[in-house]
Amino acid sequence: MERLESVIELQQLCKRYGGKKAATAVVALDNLSLQVPAGSLYGLLGPNGAGKTTALRILCTLLAPDSGSVRVGGVDALAEPRAVRRLLGYVAQEVAIDKILTGRELLQLQGDLYHLAPAARNRRMDELIELLGMTDWIDRRCGSYSGGMRRRLDLAAGLLHSPQVLVLDEPTVGLDIESRAAIWSVLRQLREGGTTVLLSSHYLEEVDALADHLAIIEAGKVIAEGAPAVLKAALGGDRVTLRVREFSDADEAERVRSLLHDCAGVRQVVVNRAQGYSLNLVIEHDGVVEQLRRQLAAADLPVFALAQSRPSLDDVYLQATGRTLMDAELAVAGSRDPKAERKASM
Numbered sequence: 518m519e520r521l522e523s524v525i526e527l528q529q530l531c532k533r534y535g536g537k538k539a540a541t542a543v544v545a546l547d548n549l550s551l552q553v554p555a556g557s558l559y560g561l562l563g564p565n566g567a568g569k570t571t572a573l574r575i576l577c578t579l580l581a582p583d584s585g586s587v588r589v590g591g592v593d594a595l596a597e598p599r600a601v602r603r604l605l606g607y608v609a610q611e612v613a614i615d616k617i618l619t620g621r622e623l624l625q626l627q628g629d630l631y632h633l634a635p636a637a638r639n640r641r642m643d644e645l646i647e648l649l650g651m652t653d654w655i656d657r658r659c660g661s662y663s664g665g666m667r668r669r670l671d672l673a674a675g676l677l678h679s680p681q682v683l684v685l686d687e688p689t690v691g692l693d694i695e696s697r698a699a700i701w702s703v704l705r706q707l708r709e710g711g712t713t714v715l716l717s718s719h720y721l722e723e724v725d726a727l728a729d730h731l732a733i734i735e736a737g738k739v740i741a742e743g744a745p746a747v748l749k750a751a752l753g754g755d756r757v758t759l760r761v762r763e764f765s766d767a768d769e770a771e772r773v774r775s776l777l778h779d780c781a782g783v784r785q786v787v788v789n790r791a792q793g794y795s796l797n798l799v800i801e802h803d804g805v806v807e808q809l810r811r812q813l814a815a816a817d818l819p820v821f822a823l824a825q826s827r828p829s830l831d832d833v834y835l836q837a838t839g840r841t842l843m844d845a846e847l848a849v850a851g852s853r854d855p856k857a858e859r860k861a862s863m
């Protein structure tokens with residue numbers, strides 16, 4: 518495969534919040550390194566609190582790291598932040614927008630901040646209004662916009678100066694399916710046009726659908742990195758979900774588990790209590806399914822449902838971290854104070 522040159526290089530970034538005292542400090546980035554190939558659509562995948570926003574804010578020169586280096590298009594972002602800002606467009610997670618102005622007026626203001634000449638600015642705005650499907654509402658006041666409309670306006674603002682690299686922090690969080698699909702389609706078009714797109718997400722399906730490269734981030738570190746298809750293929754084997762009855766129970770599930778555990782070509786048999794005591798397992802090859810059916814029949818066990826699938830990104834995440842992304846999210850829920858963090862980052 519052709520080796521693409523990296524347009525973003527983060528090397529050994531460290532960042533703590535909350536001062537020097539080890540007892541109270543939060544380690545947000547712990548030697549995080551990342552290379553984003555030019556022209557790729559790169560996904561940063563990780564649960565809330567993994568350090569994605571911190572890494573993106575450092576990349577976009579909005580926050581200083583404690584140590585490490587950042588290069589964008591070969592330019593040192595810590596030494597030359599202004600030059601790097603010209604190369605980057607950043608769409609933050611939450612943007613406070615003026616509710617009185619219309620979307621068009623806001624874009625005009627943004628264009629002026631980038632020192633775009635009025636004629637070029639207006640041409641670019643027309644292109645973006647068309648691309649992002651904003652024609653019908655761009656002259657309405659922003660106060661009346663839905664979440665999806667606001668996100669599209671944020672995206673247009675980030676793209677006004679035609680950056681080589683677009684960085685988005687959780688671009689579709691909380692959006693309806695239609696707005697999400699519209700944003701995905703624009704991101705794909707940008708990639709086709711040669712823009713490098715780096716986005717953070719805690720939606721597996723988003724990263725799976727969009728990214729040609731991804732990094733899994735946990736506790737401020739990159740713990741897996743690569744093309745989704747390569748990461749999945751590296752796991753080997755197919756995933757099978759088996760239900761012997763619509764509603765089984767713990768004893769029966771345990772009986773099935775030990776039966777399957779002894780079958781050749783079967784590994785990682787797990788009882789899934791939350792899913793009606795179904796069983797999850799990995800099979801080495803297709804022939805194992807028939808063998809399983811025979812074993813179950815011989816033990817007088819029925820088969821209510823049996824589904825086979827290739828390894829998913831969920832499985833990649835599980836393999837890399839030892840837990841599902843949902844469990845990781847649950848583990849941090851409630852342990853953060855968003856108000857205090859927002860105040861501290863102002």
Ligand SMILES: Nc1ncnc2c1ncn2[C@@H]1O[C@H](COP(=O)(O)OP(=O)(O)OP(=O)(O)O)[C@@H](O)[C@H]1O
Nearest residue numbers: 534543545565566567568569570571853858861862
């Ligand atoms: N301003 C702040 N003050 C103190 N701690 C912070 C601050 N910002 C982030 N943190 C902490 O740093 C860690 C990384 O947070 P960060 O926001 O970078 O993660 P994330 O992966 O982007 O999650 P999310 O998508 O929820 O923002 C978390 O433990 C978080 O609680």
